[in-house]
Amino acid sequence: MNELQLEISRFLAARAREGRLATYQELAAAVRWPHPTGRGIGNNLYVVLTYVHELQLPPLTTILVKKGERYPSRDALTYIREVTGEIDIPEAQGRVFAYDWGSHPEFRLITDELPGGPELWQQSLKGPSFTDIAGRGKTFLLKFNGELNGPQGIARPQEVGDWDDQVLRMPWRVPRASSLSDKSPGPHLAVGDILYLWVHEDEEFGFGQGLTGIAKAKRITSAVDELHIQLGDLALLKRPFGFRHLSEGFLESGVLKKLKDDPRPRAWNLSNEERIKLDQIITEMCSRGSASLEAAELAHLSVLERALNEHHDEVIDAERKRKTAIAKARPEQWKFREQAMERHGGRCVVTGASIAAVLDAAHVIPHTGNDEFEVPENSLVLRRDIHALFDACLIAINPKSARLVLAPELASSPYRELAGRTIHHKLASAPLVFQYTRFKRANS
Missing domain, CATH: 3.10.590 (ph1033 like fold)
Known part of the structure; x- marks a missing residue:
């Protein structure tokens, strides 16, 4: 889910915790939706409903109704049942109200008594x-x-x-x-x-x-x-x-x-x-849309750093897919590979291997569909097995020393000989810090 969809989820979870229904007008005001009646917000509600359904949680959007109504409208019921199948709406609403939404960090409440x-x-x-x-x-x-x-x-x-x-x-x-x-x-x-x-x-x-x-x-x-x-x-x-x-x-x-x-x-x-x-x-x-921050970012941040901030949720989702090996090859990937191979002299930056058939052009910040990440300074050329270790957070490049670091589980493997090797990469700082941070998180 993106930030807007998370805000919608938290608002509905807050209402559920209070045992109250929510109206589209109240939701629109809470998340600053441009149309006061919530018109056009349905796609985001569909994402929220799909998300909670995949987590096997009660159907949260069933408590969102038109003003003066007790149950979702016919149109809303159509997309609800598309995700959940045939369900009893009063019973589903009861499960939403009874569930402890605070047990999931992304659904915890935002109250009026917080600092600020x-x-x-x-x-x-x-x-x-x-x-x-x-x-x-x-x-x-x-x-x-x-x-x-x-x-x-x-x-x-x-x-x-x-x-x-x-x-x-x-x-x-x-x-x-x-x-x-x-x-x-x-x-x-x-x-x-x-x-x-x-x-x-x-x-x-x-x-x-x-x-x-x-x-x-x-x-x-x-x-x-x-x-x-x-x-x-x-x-x-x-x-x-x-x-x-x-x-x-x-x-x-x-x-x-x-x-x-x-x-x-x-x-x-x-x-x-x-x-x-x-x-x-x-x-x-x-x-x-903070003008102050956007002006400062334009002056100080690289294109990749700004893109990483702007598309954070998409990057995290792409990272999750990469770890579970469900990312798909893309028709335009040949161009990224061509640029990466030229930038790195057609050699694996870790092993020096130069046989093209066993080399991959690896995205460091994963591909999300945004052109900002399809740039040579977000690329490494890696031998295929090294690429797999990289994506699995088992190896990384230290941003300060440029040396290769290995996860503890590789300490007794043949890859141990790579530990401490200086990597002559050509990465920008944003992807370098990104990959090292995820490595440290995975191996803490």
Whole structure:
């Protein structure tokens, strides 16, 4: 599902949890659909219904009705029964209301009591939302090296599961628990505190994307020079942003100014005023069609980086298909292969093999149908068995060292001799980071 379809799912799941039907007008307002009566939204509802049906969940869209009605209209029933077969609608609605939608992260509720309010969370964040804000604690902005200290060593999470319920190892090498915006000592972090997660953008400090997500501190334990923070109820920004995106006007917040000037990892304790200011920046930078973010991306991001942000859900879906070997060959693939072979001298970048019959032109960011990914700088030439290992996340190229890394299960295989080999690739940075991130996630 894309982001709009996820928003539709969450809205309907929220209504189901309340035991209430939803109208098309209410849905259109909730997801900012251009037609106030929801006209034209049917294709998205079909995707949602198919998705829950494949997961063997109750037919969520059966609780969506016309105003004043109790059951879906005749047209809606046609597509519902096309997916589910003949079902009893009152019984199906009962199953929707009785089901615990909060047990699935993608269906968790967005409430009116979240930091920043529902508008911020609906427009700017993806993933589960906090379901229990009563008595929430302090708020911190954590800046850290994603590769060294991020959950699972992932600096650029692509899915909520990359970080949610995982441990952030926050450096703790100064005699203070946190810092206020004037750098004076702040309070200790505690379970239940709200954490804004900022991953250092510089390549030497983890190559993150700046402000990346918001979570709760689920569990905290002390270690030597580190604080281990288990993240809970994580939500990722739909469009992460860092200092290269922010104009001087956004840096009026005392904490952000200090954050930019001080490269060291640190936990900044936010005042209520500072948190509100940060929420306003998130809303401005991450809402759909944000002129500020789009202008910054045009100035600073490569075509591949922008495409990866814009088509994130399609990339993840293509990646899933690639892992399950259901991606199909395409008629235009010869052109991509021809360009890749020319770019890499007709040789496997790992083994040096040059027999064309055993070589593949591999997409690093998988093919989604978008032309932005059909470019030579998203290609590798790989011997067929190496290509299979690459797609299965059993080998990868370290973005910093350009050395080949192997999954633990290959340690006793003949492929172990490839470990540490320098790869003279010609990849752009976006696909290089993408492939290494998925490798680390698969082998954590």
